[in-house]
Amino acid sequence: MSTNGVERKRIRLTVNGAPVERDVEARLLLSDFLRHELGLTGTHVGCEHGVCGACTVLVDGEPARSCLMFAVQADGHTVETVEGLATGDDALHPLQRAFWEKHGLQCGYCTPGMLMVLKAFLAENPNPTEGEVREAISGNLCRCTGYQNIVEAALEAARLMRQLS
Amino acid sequence: MKPARFVYHAPTTLDATLQLLAELNVDAKLLAGGQSLIPMLNMRLVRPGHLIDLQHVSELAGIHERDGGVAIGAMTRQRQVERSPLVAERIPLLAEAIRHVGHLPIRTRGTIGGSIAHADPAAELPGVLLALDGTVRLASARGERTVAARDFFVDILTTAAEPDELVREVWFPSLPPRSGSAWLEVARRHGDYALVGVGAVVTLADDGQAVAAARLCFISVAGRPVQATQAEAALRGAPVTPATWREAGALVREELDPPADLHASAHYRRHVAGVLAERVLELAARRAQEGAGR
Ligand SMILES: Cc1cc2nc3c(=O)[nH]c(=O)nc-3n(C[C@H](O)[C@H](O)[C@H](O)COP(=O)(O)OP(=O)(O)OC[C@H]3O[C@@H](n4cnc5c(N)ncnc54)[C@H](O)[C@@H]3O)c2cc1C
Ligand code: FES
Ligand code: FES
Numbered sequence: 001m002s003t004n005g006v007e008r009k010r011i012r013l014t015v016n017g018a019p020v021e022r023d024v025e026a027r028l029l030l031s032d033f034l035r036h037e038l039g040l041t042g043t044h045v046g047c048e049h050g051v052c053g054a055c056t057v058l059v060d061g062e063p064a065r066s067c068l069m070f071a072v073q074a075d076g077h078t079v080e081t082v083e084g085l086a087t088g089d090d091a092l093h094p095l096q097r098a099f100w101e102k103h104g105l106q107c108g109y110c111t112p113g114m115l116m117v118l119k120a121f122l123a124e125n126p127n128p129t130e131g132e133v134r135e136a137i138s139g140n141l142c143r144c145t146g147y148q149n150i151v152e153a154a155l156e157a158a159r160l161m162r163q164l165s
Numbered sequence: 166m167k168p169a170r171f172v173y174h175a176p177t178t179l180d181a182t183l184q185l186l187a188e189l190n191v192d193a194k195l196l197a198g199g200q201s202l203i204p205m206l207n208m209r210l211v212r213p214g215h216l217i218d219l220q221h222v223s224e225l226a227g228i229h230e231r232d233g234g235v236a237i238g239a240m241t242r243q244r245q246v247e248r249s250p251l252v253a254e255r256i257p258l259l260a261e262a263i264r265h266v267g268h269l270p271i272r273t274r275g276t277i278g279g280s281i282a283h284a285d286p287a288a289e290l291p292g293v294l295l296a297l298d299g300t301v302r303l304a305s306a307r308g309e310r311t312v313a314a315r316d317f318f319v320d321i322l323t324t325a326a327e328p329d330e331l332v333r334e335v336w337f338p339s340l341p342p343r344s345g346s347a348w349l350e351v352a353r354r355h356g357d358y359a360l361v362g363v364g365a366v367v368t369l370a371d372d373g374q375a376v377a378a379a380r381l382c383f384i385s386v387a388g389r390p391v392q393a394t395q396a397e398a399a400l401r402g403a404p405v406t407p408a409t410w411r412e413a414g415a416l417v418r419e420e421l422d423p424p425a426d427l428h429a430s431a432h433y434r435r436h437v438a439g440v441l442a443e444r445v446l447e448l449a450a451r452r453a454q455e456g457a458g459r
Contacts, residue, residue: 006170007172007173009173025166025170026171026172026173026216027166027167027168027169027170027171027206028166029166029167029168029203029207032166032167048167048207049203049204049207049208050200050203050204050267050271053268053270056270059273059274062244062270062273063269063270063273064270064273064274065200065270065271065274067203067207068199068200068203068204068271068274069199069203069274070173070199070203072173072175072218073196073199073218073220117269117270121269135355136269138268138354138355138356139267139268139269139270139271139356
């Protein structure tokens with residue numbers, strides 16, 4: 001499909017459980033698609049070359065840099081963003097609750113990426129050691145917290161989630 | 166938008182892909198996991214007219230036992246390789262080294278073929294392929310050919326592949342009996358590119374007291390992965406003792422000529438290479454003795 005000579009491609013994917021269908025330019029990054037086309041601005045962009053981890057989302061359940069994917073590559077796939085974590089205004093995800101209670105954030109810029117990486121990590125490893133948590137978030141930069149409280153929040157979230165399951 | 170405009174192709178068969186590649190040639194870039202290509206597109210360091218996405222070409226994915234080794238389709242994600250029980254059992258050096266490739270969210274997208282084709286001199290997988298004496302299978306509309314790792318990597322981001330060729334499969338041979346392997350590297354932070362990295366394979370003599378053969382390959386010390394041939398030669402027939410590993414480390418310092426860059430001086434790299442050589446040989450020999458098959 002083409003408008004003004006700009007080629008667009010129809011994509012269909014599932015975002016936070018809901019089907020989405022759009023015509024997009026091939027060079028549109030998944031991060032910009034989520035933020036600008038879908039208004040899901042919870043996914044943050046920092047470096048836009050894969051280094052900071054702020055843009056991390058889950059693609060088919062696995063963490064991926066949304067700044068290093070084109071929206072067209074997500075065609076037919078399932079994407080989860082930070083907006084999909086809470087089940088309602090008063091129903092924060094255990095990870096979000098733990099970050100709140102343990103002061104796992106200051107400015108909050110890195111938080112969506114941290115939460116998404118940890119969601120996939122805790123699903124695979126529900127009872128991690130502190131060292132394993134540190135390795136899990138090693139691809140996510142935080143300029144504020146010094147990581148200490150993020151690690152504590154992750155361990156607390158693991159505890160909460162074990163109680164729930 | 167970050168990248169410049171390009172025409173996007175998503176072929177579903179290998180034949181269609183090779184046809185496209187033959188037609189478009191240097192005006193096209195193959196898109197595998199995008200973990201090296203998309204940063205370069207985002208920074209507009211490359212501006213191809215066409216992008217050929219390989220993700221729907223099912224012939225390019227999969228991990229199979231073949232010819233006394235394991236053949237891995239180019240589009241197999243690094244994370245799948247990391248999780249593969251077959252790879253862990255048959256090619257433990259690959260399983261050990263691949264955990265050092267970036268971070269988990271990079272490896273969920275990054276592919277084995279992309280890493281080999283990209284040929285970053287600091288990348289682990291080319292070093293593993295050279296250490297194990299593996300091969301790369303290239304395909305084009307003209308046909309297929311197999312290139313040994315030692316001939317495939319030419320220089321920084323440069324390989325023996327022609328513009329109309331793609332990496333179809335990478336083959337890693339299993340270790341011979343009485344052998345052990347190990348990977349070690351030094352990086353500033355977990356998941357960073359290595360300042361120096363090394364893979365070793367040590368095969369012991371029948372009595373287990375001497376080295377029958379050894380391979381020692383370094384990354385991040387030149388424009389391509391480097392085999393320390395002098396140290397390897399000196400190791401042949403040497404006793405399994407700390408002095409042997411120490412001497413090999415000294416030879417490595419003499420024969421390598423690493424570059425200086427933003428991250429480390431040449432002197433530091435040479436020093437670290439010697440220290441890592443000593444440690445990695447000791448570890449590989451111990452694993453050979455324990456018969457862990459690693
Ligand atoms: C933050 C970060 C940290 C990283 N750290 C490391 C690290 O420590 N070690 C490491 O080794 N790598 C690292 N990488 C790079 C990562 O491993 C890439 O996945 C890999 O280099 C390229 O694989 P890809 O599948 O993503 O290829 P792409 O980025 O899609 O492609 C890379 C290049 O190879 C070409 N290509 C791809 N597939 C083929 C094929 N089948 N045939 C021919 N040409 C092909 C492309 O055209 C392109 O030129 C890092 C990346 C990031 C973003
Ligand atoms: S914005 Fe994607 S990793 Fe930094
Ligand atoms: S809370 Fe500010 S970057 Fe992490």
